[in-house]
Amino acid sequence: MAIRKLVKDIHSVGVIDWDRHLFDELIPLPGGTSYNAYFIEGKEINVLIDTVEEHYGEKLLDNLAELNVERIDYVISNHSEQDHSGAIPAVLDSYPEATVLTTKKGKDMLEKLLHLDDDRVEVVADGDTLSLGDRTLRFIETPWVHWPETMSTYLVEDEILFSCDFFGSHFATSDLFVEDKDEVYKAAKRYYAQIMMPFRKIITKNLDKVEELELDMIAPSHGPVYQEPDFIFDAYRDWVDGPVKPEVVVPYISMHGSTGELVDYFVDSLMEKGIKVTPFNLRDVELGQLAMALVDAAVVVVGSPTVLTAAHPNVSYAVSLANALNPKVEYASIIGSEGWGGKMVDDIVGSLGKLDLELFDPVISKGKGLEDDFAEVDRLVAEIEKAIG
Numbered sequence: 001m002a003i004r005k006l007v008k009d010i011h012s013v014g015v016i017d018w019d020r021h022l023f024d025e026l027i028p029l030p031g032g033t034s035y036n037a038y039f040i041e042g043k044e045i046n047v048l049i050d051t052v053e054e055h056y057g058e059k060l061l062d063n064l065a066e067l068n069v070e071r072i073d074y075v076i077s078n079h080s081e082q083d084h085s086g087a088i089p090a091v092l093d094s095y096p097e098a099t100v101l102t103t104k105k106g107k108d109m110l111e112k113l114l115h116l117d118d119d120r121v122e123v124v125a126d127g128d129t130l131s132l133g134d135r136t137l138r139f140i141e142t143p144w145v146h147w148p149e150t151m152s153t154y155l156v157e158d159e160i161l162f163s164c165d166f167f168g169s170h171f172a173t174s175d176l177f178v179e180d181k182d183e184v185y186k187a188a189k190r191y192y193a194q195i196m197m198p199f200r201k202i203i204t205k206n207l208d209k210v211e212e213l214e215l216d217m218i219a220p221s222h223g224p225v226y227q228e229p230d231f232i233f234d235a236y237r238d239w240v241d242g243p244v245k246p247e248v249v250v251p252y253i254s255m256h257g258s259t260g261e262l263v264d265y266f267v268d269s270l271m272e273k274g275i276k277v278t279p280f281n282l283r284d285v286e287l288g289q290l291a292m293a294l295v296d297a298a299v300v301v302v303g304s305p306t307v308l309t310a311a312h313p314n315v316s317y318a319v320s321l322a323n324a325l326n327p328k329v330e331y332a333s334i335i336g337s338e339g340w341g342g343k344m345v346d347d348i349v350g351s352l353g354k355l356d357l358e359l360f361d362p363v364i365s366k367g368k369g370l371e372d373d374f375a376e377v378d379r380l381v382a383e384i385e386k387a388i389g
């Protein structure tokens with residue numbers, strides 16, 4: 001059982017998934033995760049805020065039974081994604097009086113994804129309120145964190161924001177509240193990098209909207225609850241809107257060592273200049289680390305040999321991921337090697353098309369790098385130093 005009390009009559013009743021290490025069959029979760037659901041016992045109305053993955057539905061129902069919950073009037077669905085909505089059908093079966101409240105888009109999505117009956121789902125609009133008798137919930141549309149239908153639910157009297165994925169962290173912990181700030185900061189940054197960063201422009205607007213609220217706590221749907229909302233607000237402001245940092249990220253791979261030699265020289269040269277640089281060998285890197293580094297970096301330099309006229313497949317994958325994640329990065333270049341020719345550079349530049357980048361001339365050797373190639377790396381280092389040093 002993972003029932004934990006936030007404040008009087010409000011309990012966290014979700015499930016901690018200690019063993020989950022991959023999300024969407026794509027995103028590594030080294031610290032596991034949790035699917036947080038919150039039960040509020042009002043004087044007149046009881047609500048459940050979000051649920052859990054479908055296969056954890058029984059655990060959620062057990063938690064509710066353990067709390068002696070006999071009636072749920074409303075299930076509030078802040079986000080239709082299955083890790084939060086998957087157990088809604090099981091809850092509706094067990095609590096036949098319950099109605100789901102969600103946004104207009106949320107209703108449409110829940111009906112499509114979970115085949116919920118139309119008459120079990122009601123729509124709430126931005127600013128609508130629901131009185132629980134002694135407490136009031138206000139629904140706040142916060143779209144695109146990280147799907148189009150998302151909202152947050154604000155408990156007015158207790159000043160708690162139930163933000164679902166917004167401000168979340170994939171972090172399995174028995175701590176209900178943030179205890180180890182460093183750990184949570186890293187987990188929340190990883191979560192932001194992988195899930196939220198593609199939407200950072202609209203996240204700015206959502207931050208403005210929820211920052212106007214009086215807040216005592218933020219209770220997300222993954223990871224621990226924030227008792228110091230400014231801790232995560234400040235982090236989000238920095239990640240979303242803050243200036244890029246003078247850091248260089250170098251995702252690279254090398255089959256026969258030629259690109260590797262140039263990249264090593266490049267990394268050492270930047271270090272000699274006192275510029276922070278992080279190489280990521282794409283042979284076996286955990287891509288979440290790369291995503292996190294891209295949150296702050298001003299420069300990305302991609303290293304690749306030419307393979308079958310294009311970039312190495314691992315590079316193509318990492319570069320298209322970086323492009324989709326939409327980091328703030330401002331400058332880019334390529335270091336690579338080829339045997340006879342191809343379109344590796346065009347391939348990489350094309351894959352970064354979404355980003356608003358200034359490109360420094362690439363450095364491409366024929367086979368193993370020669371003196372001239374290393375001189376070209378010096379030129380690239382000087383350009384980077386001039387831009388960010």
Ligand SMILES: Cc1cc2nc3c(=O)[nH]c(=O)nc-3n(C[C@H](O)[C@H](O)[C@H](O)COP(=O)(O)O)c2cc1C
Pocket residue numbers: 253254255256257258259260304305306307308309310337338339340341342366367368
């Ligand atoms: C499977 C394979 C495919 C390759 N295809 C190309 C190619 O299309 N065009 C080219 O110029 N070189 C091609 N090469 C040669 C490499 O790009 C070249 O050896 C380069 O120097 C390797 O860089 P590295 O030492 O960093 O792996 C290919 C090499 C391999 C192993």
